Amino acid sequence: MEIPKVYDEEKIEHIIKNVTETELCDLAELFKIFGDSTRIKILYDLFDGEKNVTEICEDLEMNQSAVSHQLKILRTSRLVSARRAGKAMVYALADDHVKTIIAMGKEHIEE
Amino acid sequence: MEIPKVYDEEKIEHIIKNVTETELCDLAELFKIFGDSTRIKILYDLFDGEKNVTEICEDLEMNQSAVSHQLKILRTSRLVSARRAGKAMVYALADDHVKTIIAMGKEHIEE
C-alpha cells in the first residue's frame, strides 16, 4: 500500500531549479510575513473562514491597533483580502497557498 | 488528463487542523529563519549538495563573518547540518522539507 505524499517530489525539483537572486529575495520577503506570531495567528484564525477585525482581536486577545497594523502588512503582501461590510471590514485568506505553506512548516517542526 | 498537484489537499486540511498557539509561535520562528535573504540564499546554495564556508562565501559574494553568523542560526534551527573536514566545515541541508517549503513559497510568488 502506497503512503500518500503531501507533495510531488519531481515537481518540487522542477520548481526549485533556476531560482534567481531576485526571486530568493522575494521569497525571503514572503517568509518574513509568516515569521511573526501575530501575523501567523491571524492567518490561522482565517482558516475557518472570513472574519472582521473585532472577531480577530477577540480570538487573538490582542488590541485592535496591533491587529490592524499587522492586517495591513498581510493585505499589502496579498496574503489576505479585505472587503467592507457596513461598519466592519471583513478579512479572508487570499489564496490556498497560505494553508499549504503553513502545513509544510508544521510538518517540518513535527519531526 | 489530470493536472498533477504539488500537494494532497486532503492531507493539507488534516495537517492544519488543531494547531495550538504554541505550535503557531514555533511556526513563526521557523518561517523567520527563511525570512532573511542571506539565509535563504545559503539554503538555496546548498540545494545542489554540501559545501564549505569558503565556497558559500564565494557563491554569495559575502564576507565570511556574516555567512558564519547566519550559518550558526541555520544550524541552531536544525535546517542545516555541519561536519568538519580537515580545516573546513562542510554544511548541508538537514532535510528535504527545506526544499518543499521554498518550493511552496516560489509557487506562491509566481502568481
Add this chain to the structure above:
DNA sequence: CAAATACATGATAATATGTTCATATGATGA
C-alpha cells in the same frame, strides 16, 4: 612548534520591526 588556513564568535552600530497611545476616518442610525 610556528605559521598559515578555515572558521567561529563577541562587541558594536545601524537599521528594522512590533506594540502602544492618541487620533483620524468611515459608516450607520437616532
Add this chain to the structure above:
DNA sequence: TCATCATATGAACATATTATCATGTATTTG
C-alpha cells in the same frame, strides 16, 4: 447632523536583527 461603532494610521518607544570589525579557536603543514 450628531453620536457611536468599527477600523485605520501616525508617532514614539522598546526590542530585535544584521553586518562589520576585531579577535579567538581549531587544523594542517613546513
